[in-house]
Amino acid sequence: MFIPKRILFMKGSLDYQVGRQIHAYFKDNSKVEIIELGNHGIKKNIPGDDISEFYRHGKRTLVVGIRRGMKFQSCKPSAHYQLPLLSGCIGQCEYCYLNTNLGDRPYMRVNVNVDEILEQAGKNIEERLPEVTIFEGSATSDPIPVEPYTHSLKQAIQYFSKTEKGRFRFVTKYTDVDTLLDVNHGGHTEVRFTLNTDRVIQDFENGTPLMSKRIEAARKIMSADYPTGFLIAPVFLYDHWQDDYKNLLLELKDIIPKNTSYPVTFEVISHRYTPRAKNIITKIFPDTKLPMEDEERTYKYGQFGYGKYTYRKEELEEIKSFFKKEIPAVFPDGVVKYII
């Protein structure tokens, strides 16, 4: 669970139940600084003279605010809309896409007007009838570490359980799932866990739980009968990487329940980076050991108009053929959605 060093309550946020819950939870904790702000002033209240310091202090800051605009961003290809309950993440994964997308906003932000956000989701569902509309709860965040005191995922899960054509999904590396276990989800929320080998976690995923802890959280979620998936990402090539990823699959199989109501899904993404991301990462993590030698990679133009450095063709083929063979071997009933 995220215990912030400081919480910035934006104007009006304490008029909402989620804001009051967070305040009540931390008000007697002398290690947490509570600051009430107007409509502005977030950056002024987070110390740090350069990008790296600001990032580190930002990661220990919780901003409690109100979502003003109600036009949701699209979230192709995995969902129709982003559900803007939160943004930011407490993790410090060196390769994280948020370093680029939210570079100047590294803090965790919780939007307290959950009812209004869900009401808007209802309108979006109506507009697309009779089609199903899928909402992504983690497009710009990992929402789990604040859930024990916000309960906003719980509220969303309950909401979508009652919609005939609305679906919800989110992905996490964290383990604070206990408050979600007795929620009536109706099978309308899919929870995905991002897994990686302990070596990758130790080298690059600072401040995130070990593989065994994530698998234990997945076991709990699957026992509560949620549709569940696993994102194995980013895959890195290093000596004996096949052994480590194979062990990950075997450990997962040992721990998670058999005979679940929904097939277990897998998505596999190899490591890639944009030139812009590399530039930011090397400023925030000057000693990073992330493999980002451009000459060892292939530059590919993507569908969103900017290019990425991926592993070379033969290496990508090696990754694909490994997971294509090993996932079905360990999980004969699993569904491999894609390997890229």
Ligand code: SF4
């Ligand atoms: S846990 Fe996910 S969202 Fe958070 S820093 Fe790591 S990669 Fe980024």
